[in-house]
Amino acid sequence: MSMIEIAGLNLSFGTGAALNAVLHDVDLSVGEGEAFGLVGESGSGKTTVLRCLAGQYQHWSGQLRVAGQAVTRNLPLNHYRTVQMVFQDPYASLHPRYTIDAALQEPLRIHGIDGRGQKVSEILRKVGLNDSFRFRYPHQLSGGQRQRVAIARALILRPRVLLLDEPTSALDVSVQAEILNLLADLRRQEGLTYLMVTHDLAVVAHLCDRLAVMQQGRVVETLDSHLLASDGATHAYTRLLVQASRDIQRIPIAV
Amino acid sequence: MTEIKLAVQDLCVEFRNAGKTSLAVRDVSFTLGREKLAIVGESGSGKSTVGRSLLRLHPPTARVTAKTLRFADIDLLAASEKQIQAIRGARMSMIMQDPKYSLNPVVRVGEQIAEAYLAHHKVPHREARERALDMLAKVHIRDPLRVYDLYPHEVSGGMGQRIMIAMMVITDPQVIIADEPTSALDVSVRRQVLNVLEELVSERDLGLIFISHDLNLVRSFCDRVLVMYAGRVVESIAAADLDHATHPYTQGLLAALPSLDHPRATLPVLQRDPLWLNA
Numbered sequence: 001m002s003m004i005e006i007a008g009l010n011l012s013f014g015t016g017a018a019l020n021a022v023l024h025d026v027d028l029s030v031g032e033g034e035a036f037g038l039v040g041e042s043g044s045g046k047t048t049v050l051r052c053l054a055g056q057y058q059h060w061s062g063q064l065r066v067a068g069q070a071v072t073r074n075l076p077l078n079h080y081r082t083v084q085m086v087f088q089d090p091y092a093s094l095h096p097r098y099t100i101d102a103a104l105q106e107p108l109r110i111h112g113i114d115g116r117g118q119k120v121s122e123i124l125r126k127v128g129l130n131d132s133f134r135f136r137y138p139h140q141l142s143g144g145q146r147q148r149v150a151i152a153r154a155l156i157l158r159p160r161v162l163l164l165d166e167p168t169s170a171l172d173v174s175v176q177a178e179i180l181n182l183l184a185d186l187r188r189q190e191g192l193t194y195l196m197v198t199h200d201l202a203v204v205a206h207l208c209d210r211l212a213v214m215q216q217g218r219v220v221e222t223l224d225s226h227l228l229a230s231d232g233a234t235h236a237y238t239r240l241l242v243q244a245s246r247d248i249q250r251i252p253i254a255v
Numbered sequence: 256m257t258e259i260k261l262a263v264q265d266l267c268v269e270f271r272n273a274g275k276t277s278l279a280v281r282d283v284s285f286t287l288g289r290e291k292l293a294i295v296g297e298s299g300s301g302k303s304t305v306g307r308s309l310l311r312l313h314p315p316t317a318r319v320t321a322k323t324l325r326f327a328d329i330d331l332l333a334a335s336e337k338q339i340q341a342i343r344g345a346r347m348s349m350i351m352q353d354p355k356y357s358l359n360p361v362v363r364v365g366e367q368i369a370e371a372y373l374a375h376h377k378v379p380h381r382e383a384r385e386r387a388l389d390m391l392a393k394v395h396i397r398d399p400l401r402v403y404d405l406y407p408h409e410v411s412g413g414m415g416q417r418i419m420i421a422m423m424v425i426t427d428p429q430v431i432i433a434d435e436p437t438s439a440l441d442v443s444v445r446r447q448v449l450n451v452l453e454e455l456v457s458e459r460d461l462g463l464i465f466i467s468h469d470l471n472l473v474r475s476f477c478d479r480v481l482v483m484y485a486g487r488v489v490e491s492i493a494a495a496d497l498d499h500a501t502h503p504y505t506q507g508l509l510a511a512l513p514s515l516d517h518p519r520a521t522l523p524v525l526q527r528d529p530l531w532l533n534a
Binding site: 041042143172173174175176177178180181184199200201202203205206207226228229240241242244245246 | 297298412441442443444445446468469470507508511512513514515516518519520521522523524525
């Protein structure tokens, strides 16, 4: 069964002469328990796809389904118990004046879930932190610890789908390794489905089973991620990205 | 390596804050000739602090000491502020990480490049403009006349970074310090910017200090690599020999990188040894 189903997704901003179409007929299907990567350069529309699924934009057209439920314009509260998002920059995504405890309890309170204290400690342990972090503020945590808290905040409602928007690109390589391992472990333990946006093909090859390559609002190629290493990509743009990330051959400068 | 442009021996940088002193850089030594020298390390390892102390860009709360801190024949520690101003931006300049934050948002980009030239040369404005246009063409900007009159928000990230490079190179410096010049850019644009830098380094008599946290990039772009940990240089190695790095920290950093060609189930996580702080 596919967990995320996107068909003919279109989105534009502005009207008349200023009309700017950002997504053109995007089709994607992500299976249950699958980790799916979405790559492309800045402005190619990859984060926009995530935002449509998260309900941050309402004026798109097309078909979106998550876990068999159609994504509607006015999303019901329980949509967010299925889908949660983790943002790029852990320095910007946690409220600076909320303790970790308050930040983690907020989604529980919104959804009227009891036993919050207990749930907060459980989730902190699950992401490799412990109760000593509960009453600290974000500025007392390192970047890697903050990203763990952001992941905990997304997981505390026990969602089935995580939308990951460049979850490691603001982190050092050594910390990136820890977070990638954590994401891989969590997926195995909880049977989560990931849709991850990144521009780092090595990260996709590491974490994802399949990926889609986007360019100027279109999906140009969908392929298995092991094909990246064996030069199995067929689209010229994908091959360019593979080459650029290997960083061996020099791409001539466009003159 | 030809002549030595920069000589640094036992550089220490101390910050004093609310009665506490913290040592950000400890006993760093290196020399720079006509080459591309990389300084790599995690955030907080002191790599940018080293770059900034070469240009004396630190606030008065910083205490910079060194046995030697020499640029060409000038002692950078003893030099007066006036002498430093004649060097900074003219003979030694710095490229910052993000063009979005480093360019003046309300001045046309061409004017900003011309301004850098006028700050160090007494020439008519018209000549500075000509030079800025030449420089834009040198960094492979297709239509210099059009781009000259654009504002920073009207150019892309890669173009912005090439404009920054043009601004820093127009005064014909001998040393360029590039502080993470490509980490705000996409992979596909990154190569362009690196090619431009490489061209300039090989054309001119330039020494480049390339500050980065990206080991893969440094490996293919630079000649020599200094690896910093907690304010110290733990290893200095030729970029081509990075695979044979001996320090466990360097090895750990390399192993932690996910790889396109060699997938692994779990990435090894860096185990920090407290001994590295004093080694």
